[in-house]
Amino acid sequence: MAQINTQTEVELFLQEPKMSKVILLNDDYTTMEFVIKILMDIFEKSYNQATEIMLNVHRSGSGVCGIYPYDIAEFKAKSAKMSAQAHHFPLKIITQDLN
Template sequence: YQVVLLNDDFTPMEFVVAVLERVFRMPHARAMQVMLDVHQKGRGLCGVYSREVAETKVSLVIELARDNDHPLHCVAEPVGE
């Protein structure tokens, strides 16, 4: 399953980068690129994982966003959709 972050007009870019670094263990430069994809293209690929790992990462992202009062949304999709 691919984990994808979806754009919104409210979540700060810095928060998106921090989530990518923390939840997906991305280096800063990669996190910046994914954040720009989310901002410019409406969605950004965070990684491809087994279904269980993908669902866990989605839950972590949503929990972090809610705990910080951000509407950031994340989904797990079968690869190829």
């Protein structure tokens, strides 16, 4: 019996994941306390970080919650929107591609 030796060379091309910025937009109805809760629970910010982001949103109209790989950014934004809807707040949150 003849033995067949087969080798396949595979090249892998790894790419950096597409990154997205999650941005919280100001509105006149969502409470500051709820925004802080979302930032702590979903975006894993400390109380001080969450307060700083919330004040930035309040003063300038928007604030960055974080920069994540695209899928994670979309998941966190959707989770925040769903939580806001469940609590009857019109929270607006968007993602913005960086790459």
